[in-house]
Amino acid sequence: MNEHSEQTLLAMLRGDEQRQIDQALSQLYRHYYEPVQQLILKNSGTADEADDIFQEVLWAFYTQLRSGKLTLQCTIKTYLYSVARNMWLNELRKRSNKPDMVETDEFIVLEENHLATMMLTERNQEMAKLIRSLGEQCQEILTYFYFDRFRMKKVAALMGFANEQVAKNKKSKCLKKLKALVQEKRHRFQL
Amino acid sequence: MKDKEKKIDDFLLDRLPEAEKAAFEAALAADADLSAKVKVQEEIIGGLAVVGRDQFKERLRRIQAEVRAEGDVSAVPLKEERSRRWMLWAGLLALGLLLTLLWLTRTKTVEPAVIYADVFEVYDISISQRDPSERDLMEELDAYYRNREYDRFITRLDGQEGLYPHHPELYLSLGISYLETNQLEKADEVLLTLENSEYQAYKDHARWYRALAALKGKDIDKTKLLLEDLVNDTGADHHQEAKRLTQRL
Numbered sequence A: 001m002n003e004h005s006e007q008t009l010l011a012m013l014r015g016d017e018q019r020q021i022d023q024a025l026s027q028l029y030r031h032y033y034e035p036v037q038q039l040i041l042k043n044s045g046t047a048d049e050a051d052d053i054f055q056e057v058l059w060a061f062y063t064q065l066r067s068g069k070l071t072l073q074c075t076i077k078t079y080l081y082s083v084a085r086n087m088w089l090n091e092l093r094k095r096s097n098k099p100d101m102v103e104t105d106e107f108i109v110l111e112e113n114h115l116a117t118m119m120l121t122e123r124n125q126e127m128a129k130l131i132r133s134l135g136e137q138c139q140e141i142l143t144y145f146y147f148d149r150f151r152m153k154k155v156a157a158l159m160g161f162a163n164e165q166v167a168k169n170k171k172s173k174c175l176k177k178l179k180a181l182v183q184e185k186r187h188r189f190q191l
Numbered sequence B: 001m002k003d004k005e006k007k008i009d010d011f012l013l014d015r016l017p018e019a020e021k022a023a024f025e026a027a028l029a030a031d032a033d034l035s036a037k038v039k040v041q042e043e044i045i046g047g048l049a050v051v052g053r054d055q056f057k058e059r060l061r062r063i064q065a066e067v068r069a070e071g072d073v074s075a076v077p078l079k080e081e082r083s084r085r086w087m088l089w090a091g092l093l094a095l096g097l098l099l100t101l102l103w104l105t106r107t108k109t110v111e112p113a114v115i116y117a118d119v120f121e122v123y124d125i126s127i128s129q130r131d132p133s134e135r136d137l138m139e140e141l142d143a144y145y146r147n148r149e150y151d152r153f154i155t156r157l158d159g160q161e162g163l164y165p166h167h168p169e170l171y172l173s174l175g176i177s178y179l180e181t182n183q184l185e186k187a188d189e190v191l192l193t194l195e196n197s198e199y200q201a202y203k204d205h206a207r208w209y210r211a212l213a214a215l216k217g218k219d220i221d222k223t224k225l226l227l228e229d230l231v232n233d234t235g236a237d238h239h240q241e242a243k244r245l246t247q248r249l
Helices: A005-012 A020-043 A045-067 A074-094 A121-134 A136-147 A152-159 A164-184 B002-012 B019-028 B031-069 B079-110 B112-119 B133-145 B150-157 B168-180 B184-195 B200-216 B219-231 B241-247
Strands: none
Touching: A005 A045, A005 A074, A005 B150, A020 A045, A020 B031, A045 A074, A074 B184, A121 A136, A121 B002, A121 B031, A121 B133, A136 A152, A136 A164, A136 B031, A152 A164, A164 B031, B002 B019, B002 B031, B019 B031, B019 B184, B019 B200, B112 B200, B112 B241, B133 B168, B150 B168, B168 B184, B168 B200, B184 B200, B200 B241, B219 B241
């Protein structure tokens, strides 16, 4: 498999080609999983927890890259390791007041509110339940558009629609349907 | 309507140019209806973050599995593999427990000697003469039986039992003597003769000790079969013992 430079990796992760996104994620796994795993294992964690943390880190990285909110001031490895370290430190704090952290690699200090933007709330979970009650097609369209942030043209191609306008109409109908559901549950969300 | 929806999308997905963004924010502050719509759509995007995250993690698991299959990362196995290993160990443990349980059950059923020792009781019987000419013999046999000198009892009576068909107690005590000296086929034979005889009062006793002979011979099916009549007949002698023994088996 071809190894890409960091800049290429970032471009692939920001792009609209799912195959390229998966290739980039694969490369991240091959190169950066092990340092994160070592960090977790040497700090009272298990291999399962290392898997979970690395998935959370990649999700946060992917989401922030695609939202355009992330400007890297360090290497991808340092960034991923630093986010993982922060997440794991938070986890250790839940278990102990003053956790001792064995450092296994170079890291940068992240801003306190860095991870807060990625925290999913109870309210998000409630809304997710409503979204899951929609049909599979609606879920896919809305996820491609709002989560992956693909343009409508790309969404049409991924969904196999005739053109962008069909995708827009479908997305609009799904959103309308979802809003009606939200209206029904309005009291729960206190909107 | 769709333009407004697109505008809200662009605003929330941070796709508006700075000037348009500022204008939209001003409109938001002035328009409560627009503000409510934006809030709902914002909530929806928050919910889609959860749905998207779950789908994304599923993709990551697949990618991780592929990377592992290529052997490109550390030797620590995948979560799924660890789970499979754990399941294998759990399976082996369960199998071990099952085998232990089976062994214990087997112990319970194929160690009939233990059960036999629990349930066997010598039937208290007096062997008395029917005819003055039998007195010495019967007294001698009675003494042997009471003293549990079964070998001497059997030897003393050897070849003569057929001569005393009118002595049901002799047949019963002989059957029990055979039983206690592990001559199980002979025990069954003598007790069967008694069971089929005219002495109805001894029928249930004969059946019970035949069942014990079968038990001692580790023939559980035969034991159960012989006990059946005693269990079904609430008025039968040994009814309760037969019931308890059947339950144990």
